[in-house]
Amino acid sequence: MPNMTRQPRNSVSDRPGRIKLLLRRQKRRLRPASWIIFAVGIALLGYGLVHSSAPGGWLSMARERLGRATAVAGLRVNDIVIEGRANTPEPLLRAAIGVSRGDAILGFSVADARARVETLTWVEHATVERRLPTTNVGKLDVRRPFAVWQNQGKFALIDREGQLVADQDVSQFRHLPLVVGAGAPGAATALLDALTARPTLQSRVIAAVRVGERRWNLRLNTGADVLLPESHEVAALDRLQQLQQDHALLDRPMQVVDLRLPDRLVVRPKPEMHNDAIQTPASQIPSSQTPSSQTGAGKNPT
Numbered sequence: 001m002p003n004m005t006r007q008p009r010n011s012v013s014d015r016p017g018r019i020k021l022l023l024r025r026q027k028r029r030l031r032p033a034s035w036i037i038f039a040v041g042i043a044l045l046g047y048g049l050v051h052s053s054a055p056g057g058w059l060s061m062a063r064e065r066l067g068r069a070t071a072v073a074g075l076r077v078n079d080i081v082i083e084g085r086a087n088t089p090e091p092l093l094r095a096a097i098g099v100s101r102g103d104a105i106l107g108f109s110v111a112d113a114r115a116r117v118e119t120l121t122w123v124e125h126a127t128v129e130r131r132l133p134t135t136n137v138g139k140l141d142v143r144r145p146f147a148v149w150q151n152q153g154k155f156a157l158i159d160r161e162g163q164l165v166a167d168q169d170v171s172q173f174r175h176l177p178l179v180v181g182a183g184a185p186g187a188a189t190a191l192l193d194a195l196t197a198r199p200t201l202q203s204r205v206i207a208a209v210r211v212g213e214r215r216w217n218l219r220l221n222t223g224a225d226v227l228l229p230e231s232h233e234v235a236a237l238d239r240l241q242q243l244q245q246d247h248a249l250l251d252r253p254m255q256v257v258d259l260r261l262p263d264r265l266v267v268r269p270k271p272e273m274h275n276d277a278i279q280t281p282a283s284q285i286p287s288s289q290t291p292s293s294q295t296g297a298g299k300n301p302t
Helices: 018-051 057-072 090-097 110-117 184-196 233-247
Strands: 079-083 123-131 135-142 147-151 154-158 164-166 178-180 205-211 215-220 225-227 254-258 266-269
Touching: 079 090, 090 110, 090 135, 110 123, 110 135, 147 184, 178 184, 184 205, 184 233
Parallel strands: 079 135, 147 178, 178 205, 225 254
Antiparallel strands: 123 135, 147 154, 154 164, 205 215, 215 225, 254 266
16 A cells, blocks of 8 residues: 655645635625625615605605605604794695604605795795604795885785795785885895985885886885986985985975986975875875976976
């Protein structure tokens, strides 16, 4: 029987080659990395399902299934917090969010809820977010009423950008300045800011009437109308303020003060009225005031 020479264990010949050792090491490193990649992939898929706003389709169905599955684990809506609400009824906001207590907190689209809330007239911008495990939060930036707009006998609230805020419960904001006529909302901010900077004039103005969607008339608390030039309102207001300071012009019984021409002043005195004459209520402001006669040099421009 031939003699067999046994190689000692752990000899150099038993060691694997360099390539094999490298593969073994990389295999050990890849195991935890693969789990991390898998977990990140699941998280990204879940985020896409939960935040997708596409109506219908497999993403919507998958989001609903994800919501039902996680609701079993306790991820349900227990509280709905609305921050920044002003002048917008809370039930209307909750209906727009579209989520009720007990619903799956991962079973609805945040983007869809935000879009519905931003359709409300008082809301300028909205944020809807989840605070896991049980709270939904809606944060609102609301439009702030800047003036009351009267047009064709109807009243509405507008913001500084001229956007419609609301057309109900306007009487609660009667302290705001009144602008009248078509085109008034888009041009009101510059004029009202100029009046705010001149309080002696502002205190006398009860309405600013847009004429022909190109210039303004100011209706004063005396019933007089001040006709301002197109695109040069600030200069005309400065001139009017100086006239009041030097000559108390607005304290006189004037019906029309025409400032449309920079080099002349045209005024029309108020006609004498009988004691039983009917006064026009301040709320019934005409859309324009065209003088029929005048005193002073020159012809009244159109």
